[in-house]
Amino acid sequence: xxxxxxxxDINEAAERINPYAHRTPVLQSSWFNDQTGAELLFKxxxxxxxxxxxxxxxxxxxxxxxxxxxxxxIITHSSGNHAQAVALAARMNGYxxxxxxxxxxxxxxxNAVREYGAxxxxxxxxxxxxxxxxxxxxxxTGAAFIHPYNHPDVIAGQGTSAKELLEEIPDLDMIIxxxxxxxxxxxxxxxxxxxxxxxxxxxxxxxxxxxxxxxxKSGKIEPVLRTDTIADGLRTSLGSLTFQIIQTHxxxxxxxxxxxxxxxxxxVWERMKIIIEPSCAVPVSALMDAKISVQGKKVGIIxxxxxxxxxxxxxx
Amino acid sequence: xxxxxxxxDINEAAERINPYAHRTPVLQSSWFNDQTGAELLFKxxxxxxxxxxxxxxxxxxxxxxxxxxxxxxIITHSSGNHAQAVALAARMNGYxxxxxxxxxxxxxxxNAVREYGAxxxxxxxxxxxxxxxxxxxxxxTGAAFIHPYNHPDVIAGQGTSAKELLEEIPDLDMIIxxxxxxxxxxxxxxxxxxxxxxxxxxxxxxxxxxxxxxxxKSGKIEPVLRTDTIADGLRTSLGSLTFQIIQTHxxxxxxxxxxxxxxxxxxVWERMKIIIEPSCAVPVSALMDAKISVQGKKVGIIxxxxxxxxxxxxxx
Numbered sequence: 001x002x003x004x005x006x007x008x009d010i011n012e013a014a015e016r017i018n019p020y021a022h023r024t025p026v027l028q029s030s031w032f033n034d035q036t037g038a039e040l041l042f043k044x045x046x047x048x049x050x051x052x053x054x055x056x057x058x059x060x061x062x063x064x065x066x067x068x069x070x071x072x073x074i075i076t077h078s079s080g081n082h083a084q085a086v087a088l089a090a091r092m093n094g095y096x097x098x099x100x101x102x103x104x105x106x107x108x109x110x111n112a113v114r115e116y117g118a119x120x121x122x123x124x125x126x127x128x129x130x131x132x133x134x135x136x137x138x139x140x141t142g143a144a145f146i147h148p149y150n151h152p153d154v155i156a157g158q159g160t161s162a163k164e165l166l167e168e169i170p171d172l173d174m175i176i177x178x179x180x181x182x183x184x185x186x187x188x189x190x191x192x193x194x195x196x197x198x199x200x201x202x203x204x205x206x207x208x209x210x211x212x213x214x215x216x217k218s219g220k221i222e223p224v225l226r227t228d229t230i231a232d233g234l235r236t237s238l239g240s241l242t243f244q245i246i247q248t249h250x251x252x253x254x255x256x257x258x259x260x261x262x263x264x265x266x267x268v269w270e271r272m273k274i275i276i277e278p279s280c281a282v283p284v285s286a287l288m289d290a291k292i293s294v295q296g297k298k299v300g301i302i303x304x305x306x307x308x309x310x311x312x313x314x315x316x
Numbered sequence: 317x318x319x320x321x322x323x324x325d326i327n328e329a330a331e332r333i334n335p336y337a338h339r340t341p342v343l344q345s346s347w348f349n350d351q352t353g354a355e356l357l358f359k360x361x362x363x364x365x366x367x368x369x370x371x372x373x374x375x376x377x378x379x380x381x382x383x384x385x386x387x388x389x390i391i392t393h394s395s396g397n398h399a400q401a402v403a404l405a406a407r408m409n410g411y412x413x414x415x416x417x418x419x420x421x422x423x424x425x426x427n428a429v430r431e432y433g434a435x436x437x438x439x440x441x442x443x444x445x446x447x448x449x450x451x452x453x454x455x456x457t458g459a460a461f462i463h464p465y466n467h468p469d470v471i472a473g474q475g476t477s478a479k480e481l482l483e484e485i486p487d488l489d490m491i492i493x494x495x496x497x498x499x500x501x502x503x504x505x506x507x508x509x510x511x512x513x514x515x516x517x518x519x520x521x522x523x524x525x526x527x528x529x530x531x532x533k534s535g536k537i538e539p540v541l542r543t544d545t546i547a548d549g550l551r552t553s554l555g556s557l558t559f560q561i562i563q564t565h566x567x568x569x570x571x572x573x574x575x576x577x578x579x580x581x582x583x584v585w586e587r588m589k590i591i592i593e594p595s596c597a598v599p600v601s602a603l604m605d606a607k608i609s610v611q612g613k614k615v616g617i618i619x620x621x622x623x624x625x626x627x628x629x630x631x632x
Contacts, residue, residue, distance in 0.1 A: 025341060027363075046589045047343070266626060273362045273622035275589040306589035310582060316632060 004245060005152045007194035010159040010187065013060040017157060020063075020092060021056055024048050024161070026168050031271045036287045038294035041172065043165045046276050046306030050088050050116075052081035052233075053161050053184055053304050054148070059089040060157030061146050070095040073143035077123070077130040079105040080233060081305050082148040087118035098143060100133045102126075108309050149183030150239025159187025165300050166195045174294065176283040177302040179203040179212040179253060180234040182242025184304060189249040203246070203253040204286040206231045206261060212238055212246065213253040230258055230314055233279035233304060254292055260285035262314045268303075275306045278314065320561060321468045323510035326475040326503065329376040333473060336379075336408060337372055338364055340477070342484050347587045352603045354610035357488065359481045362592050362622030366404050366432070368397035368549075369477050369500055369620050370464070375405040376473030377462050386411040389459035393439070393446040395421040396549060397621050398464040403434035414459060416449045418442075424625050465499030466555025475503025481616050482511045490610065492599040493618040495519040495528040495569060496550040498558025500620060505565040519562070519569040520602040522547045522577060528554055528562065529569040546574055546630055549595035549620060570608055576601035578630045584619075591622045594630065 027042045045053035062074055074090040076082060077100035090097035097118040101110060102125040113120055123133040138145055147154065161184070162175060175192050179185045185203050192199050205212055206229035214222040221243045227235040238246065265281035267288075268274065280303040286292055287299065343358045361369035378390055390406040392398060393416035406413035413434040417426060418441040429436055439449040454461055463470065477500070478491060491508050495501045501519050508515050521529055522545035530538040537559050543551040554562065581597035583604075584590065596619040602608055603615065 051589055269591055269626060273367060273591040275585055275591060310585060310629070310631065313626070313629075313632075315626065316629075 003152055004241060005156040005159070005190060007190060009152065009156040010163055010191050013056075013153070013156040014160045014163055016063050017056055017059045017160060020049070020059055021160070022048055023164055026165060027272060027274070029272050032284070036294055037296065038287065039298045040287070041165070041169050041298070041300045042272070043161060043300060043302045044274065045161055046274060046280065046303050050081060050084040051305055051307045052085065053158060053302070054081040054085035055088065056160050057151075057154035057157035057183055057187070058082065058085035058146060059092070061151055061153035062086070062089040062093055062095065064153050065144055069144050073098060073141050074146060075100070075134055075137055075143040076146045076148065077101070077134045078148055079109060081307055083109065083113045084116055086146050087113050087116035091117045098137055100130055100137070102130065106309060112307075147239070149181030149236070150241050152241065154183055155186045155190070155241065155245070157187065158184045159191040161302055162188040162191040162300070163195070165302070166192060169298070169300065171298060172199060172300045173297040174200040174202065175300040175302070176202045176204055176286060176292065178231070178234055178279050178282040178304060179205050179246070180279065181236040182212060182238045182246055184302065185250070186242045186245040188302065189245055193249050200251045201249065202251055202286070202292055204283040205253060205255050206234055206282060207255045207257055209234050210255045213255055215243060216247065216250070216253055219247070231261055231279040231282055233277065234282065252292075254286050256282055256285040256289055256291065260289050264288055266315055275308060276303050277305045277308050280304050319468055320557060321472040321475070321506060323506060325468070325472040326479055326507050329372075329469070329472040330476040330479055332379050333372055333375045333476065336365070336375055337476070339480055340364055342481060343588060343590070345588050348600075352610055353612065354603065355614045356603070357481070357485050357614070357616045358588070359477060359616060359618045360590065361477055362590060362596065362619050366397060366400040367621055367623045368401065369474060369618070370397040370401035371404065372476050373467075373470035373473035373499055373503070374398060374401035374462060375408070377467055377469035378402070378405040378409055378411065380469050381460055385460050389414060389457050390462060391416070391450055391453055391459040392462045392464065393417070393450045394464055395425060397623055399425065399429045400432055402462050403429050403432035407433045414453055416446055416453070418446065422625060463555070465497030465552070466557050468557065471499055471502045471506070471557065471561070473503065474500045475507040477618055478504040478507040478616070479511070481618070482508060485614070485616065487614060488515060488616045489613040490516040490518065491616040491618070492518045492520055492602060492608065494547070494550055494595050494598040494620060495521050495562070496595065497552040498528060498554045498562055500618065501566070502558045502561040504618065505561055509565050516567045517565065518567055518602070518608055520599040521569060521571050522550055522598060523571045523573055525550050526571045529571055531559060532563065532566070532569055535563070547577055547595040547598055549593065550598065570602045572598055572601035572605060572607065576605055580604055582631055591624060592619050593621045593624050596620050
């Protein structure tokens with residue numbers, strides 16, 4: 001489980017998941033083009049199954065399991081989009097899924113996982129409790145653990161989004177995506193640099209969760225120090241695989257403030273009429289705040305998901 | 317100005333506006349398909365310029381004006397999407413636009429109109445004051461009045477949305493759209509029935525603004541009796557032209573409750589990750605509440621717009 005996927009793995013992942021995942025649309029916005037002086041191409045993973053790119057990786061990893069392994073069940077721990085992705089992908093394959101979720105998970109997320117037919121096991125609100133609870137179940141059942149990002153088949157699956165984007169818009173100068181655990185960024189790097197070695201790929205992080213930026217500077221995996229950024233999908237630290245891929249290939253990582261994230265989440269809602277979660281706004285803010293020079297460039301942005309509690313909007 | 321447009325007018329409108337209007341995407345949702353037992357195709361005019369189908373009609377009407385007339389200025393009265401549509405289409409043509417808006421218009425709408433460069437003249441909050449204020453300006457300036465719906469070029473412009481939808485999905489059994497003043501519905505009927513005489517076209521209205529339904533029954537234009545439906549785009553009565561077209565061609569009109577409109581507006585936001593305004597949810601509710609039988613049918617739904625005040629959501 002420790003090898004780094006290559007572009008062949010991503011192509012195979014695409015073939016594998018294409019009948020099940022949406023080929024998400026690429027949208028444009030003249031308002032954002034005017035604001036940034038660039039031509040922006042938004043790859044809308046908020047329209048993906050379960051409302052997030054996470055379905056790509058989970059679907060690829062679960063479909064790639066030998067049936068014998070899948071029959072023992074699928075397990076993961078997550079309070080976010082990966083939980084729903086694993087639940088749906090397992091159900092599509094006729095496998096039983098168990099999702100370990102912290103007690104304090106928002107009920108909207110718990111209900112969504114339940115709706116996809118997974119069993120939920122609650123644990124304490126620490127990463128240790130999550131891992132221990134999952135390990136206990138694995139020891140009893142032999143269920144296959146699908147890590148949310150530090151897993152080659154998950155990374156290869158996430159890489160299919162950038163592959164689709166570049167198939168549709170081959171002459172992009174640059175792609176920018178958010179960095180949480182690094183699964184999406186790793187897949188994006190492997191896809192984009194294989195398709196076009198000249199392309200620039202940038203990561204964007206909240207200032208409050210700048211662990212990947214710090215890891216890039218120090219040369220080792222730095223942990224997330226606080227988990228209060230509004231970009232709830234980006235509160236995780238890098239893994240061994242994702243750090244290695246990011247360190248090797250990424251052009252740079254930039255960080256943005258909480259205020260910018262909320263402002264640009266709202267700008268996207270109002271100007272593009274699409275619902276994005278706060279994590280998606282992070283790369284948008286990187287451009288709006290001119291953290292990366294994009295004047296006259298053709299820039300792909302991966303919008304990662306659209307799962308938001310409509311009763312708790314950050315501006316209300 | 318009283319003649320009814322034909323399909324040739326709609327084709328000419330399409331050619332005229334195509335370089336300026338977006339060809340809006342058609343989206344699907346497996347959740348809504350499951351709920352209704354039909355295959356639903358959502359034509360997303362919320363992604364249109366100014367965030368609403370209204371740009372099509374305004375653009376067509378203004379582009380069709382002789383330059384000599386346009387140079388005298390463009391005028392309309394509207395507190396809604398038509399105001400923005402006229403403001404933008406006038407600016408694109410290098411004409412000066414004056415928009416008469418009631419004093420109580422939400423500031424978000426006033427600002428949007430101003431952003432498109434139009435002059436705003438405020439009036440009292442009655443339809444009489446709107447019309448009188450506009451008439452006074454027309455007498456002084458000779459500006460061309462672009463009625464929001466009872467205008468053949470506006471109707472022909474609105475018909476381009478259904479035309480695009482049927483070009484993309486030719487085998488639709490049915491199209492459903494909301495009915496306000498009837499401009500969109502008239503254009504939709506003229507397009508759809510010309511392209512496929514077998515297709516069914518239904519209108520949907522809020523119970524609180526069921527004037528078109530009552531007009532259809534009584535055989536004459538019945539006024540809207542109250543203006544408190546949340547579907548703010550549908551608070552207007554039919555015009556002479558739109559009533560004639562609707563009476564001749566429509567298959568039926570159904571009505572839905574306020575609670576259903578709010579529920580399905582939220583369902584679309586949550587399930588499809590797109591922002592629609594309340595008026596769009598009216599036809600969706602007609603299907604969700606089984607007001608029209610759609611089992612096994614392929615049904616086009618025109619989503620009319622996405623202009624919503626994010627500080628005042630109906631469920632908060």
